[in-house]
Amino acid sequence: MKALVLAGGAGSRLRPITHTSAKQLVPVANKPVLFYGLEAIRDAGIREVGIVVGDTAAEIRAAVGDGSAFGLDVTYLEQDAPRGLAHAVLIAREFLGEDDFVMYLGDNFIVGGIGDLVRRFRTDRPQAQIMLTRVSEPRAFGVAELDAAGRVVALEEKPDHPKSDLALVGVYLFSPAVHEAVAELKPSRRGELEITDAIQWLIDGGHRVESTLISGYWKDTGNVTDMLEVNRLVLEDVEPCVEGEVDGDSELIGRVVVEAGARVSRSRIVGPVIVGAGSTVRDSYVGPFTSIDRDCAVLGSEIEYSIVLRGASIDGVGRIECSLIGREAEVTPAPPVPRAHRLVLGDHSKVQISK
Structure with missing residues (x-):
C-alpha cells in the first residue's frame, strides 16, 4: 500500500x-x-x-x-x-x-x-x-x-x-x-x-x-x-520538561515544556505550554494552551490559548487570547495619546478591537 x-x-x-x-x-x-x-x-x-x-x-x-x-x-x-x-x-x-x-x-x-x-x-x-x-x-x-x-x-x-x-x-x-x-x-x-x-x-x-x-x-x-x-488537544498530552533556563523568580505550574536554549525570567507560566528553543519569556504571564515557537520573545506581556510562530515578538501588551501570531510579527502597545488604533494589515485580515 x-x-x-x-x-x-x-x-x-x-x-x-x-x-x-x-x-x-x-x-x-x-x-x-x-x-x-x-x-x-x-x-x-x-x-x-x-x-x-x-x-x-x-x-x-x-x-x-x-x-x-x-x-x-x-x-x-x-x-x-x-x-x-x-x-x-x-x-x-x-x-x-x-x-x-x-x-x-x-x-x-x-x-x-x-x-x-x-x-x-x-x-x-x-x-x-x-x-x-x-x-x-x-x-x-x-x-x-x-x-x-x-x-x-x-x-x-x-x-x-x-x-x-x-x-x-x-x-x-x-x-x-x-x-x-x-x-x-x-x-x-x-x-x-x-x-x-x-x-x-x-x-x-x-x-x-x-x-x-x-x-x-x-x-x-x-x-x-x-x-x-x-x-489545545495536542498540548493536553505534553509531559513537563525543562531543558532551557528558568530563573528563581519564575513559577512553572503544570505541564510546561521549556526547550533547550529558551530562557524564562521573572515570569509565571501555567501549562500546558511549550516555549520553543531560543525563545525568551521575561516579566510575563503565559497561560494554558499556548505554543510559543522558536526564537520568539514575550516581554512584559500576557498571553493565553494562542499560537505564536517562529521569530515573533510580543512586547508590553496587557492581554492576548485566542490568537494566531505569524512568523516575525511584532505586537506592541499603541501610543496612549492620541487614542487611536494604528494598523498594518494584510489582505483578508480579521481584527477585533476593544472599544
Whole structure:
C-alpha cells in the first residue's frame, strides 16, 4: 500500500498567514500539522508516499525532504492548480500504479492515527473505504447518505441541502478501481474533479464502498479556530520538561515544556505550554494552551490559548487570547495619546478591537 498526501491548496481561510506560508506547515504544538499526518502514515506501516504540491512546493520540499526523517520514501507530484481531490489522484496515476493507497489531506488532524482503518481495509478488501463524522454544519463538507443497513448509497460535495450530518473526514482508502472512476469524471459546478463523484461512480457501478463512523477527534485545520483547538488537544498530552533556563523568580505550574536554549525570567507560566528553543519569556504571564515557537520573545506581556510562530515578538501588551501570531510579527502597545488604533494589515485580515 502507498499513500497520497495532498499538500497543495491556497489556504484562504488562514490568510494572511498563508500568504507567505503553506497551510500544512502551520505548527500545532510547535510541529507542522503535515508532520502529524506523515507520522500517522508511517505508523500504519506505509513507506512509499507521494506528496501533491502546488504553489508552496519549495517550502514543502524544504520541510519534508526525501522523507527519511520520518522513515518514509517521498516522491513529489506537481499540480499546476487546485483542481479537486480527484484530480490529485489523476496526476498521481503513474506513482500509484496498481497498488492500494490511502489518500490523506495534509491539513487534517486525526487523533489515534489511521492504523486501524488501514488494517480493516486490508482485511475486508472493499474498493473504497471512507471515514465519516457527525458535524453541525454539513454544507461545508462532502456529505454521505447511508441506507437503513448503514451502507453508503450517495455522496455529495458541499451540498446546499444536505441529506445527512455525516461529513467525509480527509482520509480515504482506495483500490486501483478508483482510477477508472477518476478517468470518467467531468468538472463539477465548482470547476473541480470531486472525489465524492469518483466514489459515487464506484457505488453506481456496483463496487463495494465501506464507511467507518469515527468517534475520536478529527479536525480540518483550515481556520484559526480549529488550529487553536487542535493545539489545545495536542498540548493536553505534553509531559513537563525543562531543558532551557528558568530563573528563581519564575513559577512553572503544570505541564510546561521549556526547550533547550529558551530562557524564562521573572515570569509565571501555567501549562500546558511549550516555549520553543531560543525563545525568551521575561516579566510575563503565559497561560494554558499556548505554543510559543522558536526564537520568539514575550516581554512584559500576557498571553493565553494562542499560537505564536517562529521569530515573533510580543512586547508590553496587557492581554492576548485566542490568537494566531505569524512568523516575525511584532505586537506592541499603541501610543496612549492620541487614542487611536494604528494598523498594518494584510489582505483578508480579521481584527477585533476593544472599544
